[in-house]
Amino acid sequence: MPNKDIPQIKNEEQYEALRDQGMSKQKAAxxxxxKNKDMDTGGEKYEKRSKEDLYQKAKEVGIEGRSKMTKKELIEALRKG
Known part of the structure:
Protein backbone atom coordinates (compact mmCIF):
# COMPACT_ATOMS: atom_id res chain seq x y z
CA MET A 1 0.00 0.00 0.00
CA PRO A 2 1.54 3.35 -1.04
CA ASN A 3 2.27 5.92 1.62
CA LYS A 4 -0.13 8.81 1.04
CA ASP A 5 2.20 11.24 2.83
CA ILE A 6 4.88 10.92 0.13
CA PRO A 7 4.04 12.71 -3.14
CA GLN A 8 4.33 10.55 -6.24
CA ILE A 9 5.75 11.84 -9.52
CA LYS A 10 4.22 10.14 -12.55
CA ASN A 11 6.84 11.30 -15.07
CA GLU A 12 10.14 11.43 -13.19
CA GLU A 13 12.18 12.26 -16.31
CA GLN A 14 10.01 15.27 -17.16
CA TYR A 15 10.04 16.37 -13.51
CA GLU A 16 13.85 16.33 -13.39
CA ALA A 17 14.14 18.20 -16.70
CA LEU A 18 11.79 20.92 -15.44
CA ARG A 19 13.72 21.19 -12.16
CA ASP A 20 16.97 21.50 -14.15
CA GLN A 21 15.38 24.46 -15.96
CA GLY A 22 14.88 26.14 -12.58
CA MET A 23 11.19 25.41 -12.10
CA SER A 24 9.91 25.07 -8.52
CA LYS A 25 9.30 21.60 -7.11
CA GLN A 26 5.56 22.21 -6.93
CA LYS A 27 5.18 23.48 -10.49
CA ALA A 28 7.45 20.76 -11.92
CA ALA A 29 5.47 18.09 -10.06
CA LYS A 35 -1.76 13.38 -18.09
CA ASN A 36 -0.46 14.44 -21.49
CA LYS A 37 -3.55 14.13 -23.67
CA ASP A 38 -1.63 15.58 -26.60
CA MET A 39 0.61 12.58 -27.24
CA ASP A 40 0.33 10.91 -30.64
CA THR A 41 -1.00 7.73 -29.01
CA GLY A 42 -4.34 9.41 -28.30
CA GLY A 43 -6.18 12.66 -27.96
CA GLU A 44 -5.87 15.67 -30.22
CA LYS A 45 -2.73 15.78 -32.33
CA TYR A 46 -0.56 18.86 -32.31
CA GLU A 47 -0.84 19.39 -36.06
CA LYS A 48 -4.56 20.08 -35.70
CA ARG A 49 -4.00 22.83 -33.15
CA SER A 50 -3.40 26.48 -33.98
CA LYS A 51 0.02 28.06 -33.51
CA GLU A 52 -1.45 30.16 -30.67
CA ASP A 53 -2.71 27.01 -28.90
CA LEU A 54 0.71 25.42 -29.28
CA TYR A 55 2.37 28.58 -27.99
CA GLN A 56 0.14 28.58 -24.90
CA LYS A 57 0.90 24.89 -24.25
CA ALA A 58 4.64 25.59 -24.64
CA LYS A 59 4.29 28.48 -22.18
CA GLU A 60 2.47 26.21 -19.73
CA VAL A 61 5.25 23.62 -19.75
CA GLY A 62 8.05 26.21 -19.71
CA ILE A 63 9.62 25.83 -23.16
CA GLU A 64 12.17 28.60 -23.66
CA GLY A 65 12.44 30.51 -26.94
CA ARG A 66 8.85 29.73 -27.87
CA SER A 67 8.06 33.25 -29.07
CA LYS A 68 10.47 32.87 -32.01
CA MET A 69 9.41 29.32 -32.95
CA THR A 70 7.39 28.32 -35.98
CA LYS A 71 4.41 26.04 -35.60
CA LYS A 72 6.58 23.08 -36.64
CA GLU A 73 9.26 24.01 -34.09
CA LEU A 74 6.66 24.35 -31.35
CA ILE A 75 5.32 20.86 -32.15
CA GLU A 76 8.83 19.39 -32.03
CA ALA A 77 9.62 21.12 -28.73
CA LEU A 78 6.36 19.93 -27.16
CA ARG A 79 6.95 16.36 -28.28
CA LYS A 80 10.41 16.38 -26.72
CA GLY A 81 8.65 17.43 -23.55
Missing part, protein backbone atom coordinates in the same frame (compact mmCIF):
# COMPACT_ATOMS: atom_id res chain seq x y z
CA UNK A 30 2.15 19.53 -11.21
CA UNK A 31 3.25 19.46 -14.85
CA UNK A 32 4.92 16.03 -14.60
CA UNK A 33 1.78 14.60 -13.01
CA UNK A 34 -0.57 15.99 -15.65
Missing amino acids: RIANT
Whole structure:
Protein backbone atom coordinates (compact mmCIF):
# COMPACT_ATOMS: atom_id res chain seq x y z
CA MET A 1 0.00 0.00 0.00
CA PRO A 2 1.54 3.35 -1.04
CA ASN A 3 2.27 5.92 1.62
CA LYS A 4 -0.13 8.81 1.04
CA ASP A 5 2.20 11.24 2.83
CA ILE A 6 4.88 10.92 0.13
CA PRO A 7 4.04 12.71 -3.14
CA GLN A 8 4.33 10.55 -6.24
CA ILE A 9 5.75 11.84 -9.52
CA LYS A 10 4.22 10.14 -12.55
CA ASN A 11 6.84 11.30 -15.07
CA GLU A 12 10.14 11.43 -13.19
CA GLU A 13 12.18 12.26 -16.31
CA GLN A 14 10.01 15.27 -17.16
CA TYR A 15 10.04 16.37 -13.51
CA GLU A 16 13.85 16.33 -13.39
CA ALA A 17 14.14 18.20 -16.70
CA LEU A 18 11.79 20.92 -15.44
CA ARG A 19 13.72 21.19 -12.16
CA ASP A 20 16.97 21.50 -14.15
CA GLN A 21 15.38 24.46 -15.96
CA GLY A 22 14.88 26.14 -12.58
CA MET A 23 11.19 25.41 -12.10
CA SER A 24 9.91 25.07 -8.52
CA LYS A 25 9.30 21.60 -7.11
CA GLN A 26 5.56 22.21 -6.93
CA LYS A 27 5.18 23.48 -10.49
CA ALA A 28 7.45 20.76 -11.92
CA ALA A 29 5.47 18.09 -10.06
CA ARG A 30 2.15 19.53 -11.21
CA ILE A 31 3.25 19.46 -14.85
CA ALA A 32 4.92 16.03 -14.60
CA ASN A 33 1.78 14.60 -13.01
CA THR A 34 -0.57 15.99 -15.65
CA LYS A 35 -1.76 13.38 -18.09
CA ASN A 36 -0.46 14.44 -21.49
CA LYS A 37 -3.55 14.13 -23.67
CA ASP A 38 -1.63 15.58 -26.60
CA MET A 39 0.61 12.58 -27.24
CA ASP A 40 0.33 10.91 -30.64
CA THR A 41 -1.00 7.73 -29.01
CA GLY A 42 -4.34 9.41 -28.30
CA GLY A 43 -6.18 12.66 -27.96
CA GLU A 44 -5.87 15.67 -30.22
CA LYS A 45 -2.73 15.78 -32.33
CA TYR A 46 -0.56 18.86 -32.31
CA GLU A 47 -0.84 19.39 -36.06
CA LYS A 48 -4.56 20.08 -35.70
CA ARG A 49 -4.00 22.83 -33.15
CA SER A 50 -3.40 26.48 -33.98
CA LYS A 51 0.02 28.06 -33.51
CA GLU A 52 -1.45 30.16 -30.67
CA ASP A 53 -2.71 27.01 -28.90
CA LEU A 54 0.71 25.42 -29.28
CA TYR A 55 2.37 28.58 -27.99
CA GLN A 56 0.14 28.58 -24.90
CA LYS A 57 0.90 24.89 -24.25
CA ALA A 58 4.64 25.59 -24.64
CA LYS A 59 4.29 28.48 -22.18
CA GLU A 60 2.47 26.21 -19.73
CA VAL A 61 5.25 23.62 -19.75
CA GLY A 62 8.05 26.21 -19.71
CA ILE A 63 9.62 25.83 -23.16
CA GLU A 64 12.17 28.60 -23.66
CA GLY A 65 12.44 30.51 -26.94
CA ARG A 66 8.85 29.73 -27.87
CA SER A 67 8.06 33.25 -29.07
CA LYS A 68 10.47 32.87 -32.01
CA MET A 69 9.41 29.32 -32.95
CA THR A 70 7.39 28.32 -35.98
CA LYS A 71 4.41 26.04 -35.60
CA LYS A 72 6.58 23.08 -36.64
CA GLU A 73 9.26 24.01 -34.09
CA LEU A 74 6.66 24.35 -31.35
CA ILE A 75 5.32 20.86 -32.15
CA GLU A 76 8.83 19.39 -32.03
CA ALA A 77 9.62 21.12 -28.73
CA LEU A 78 6.36 19.93 -27.16
CA ARG A 79 6.95 16.36 -28.28
CA LYS A 80 10.41 16.38 -26.72
CA GLY A 81 8.65 17.43 -23.55
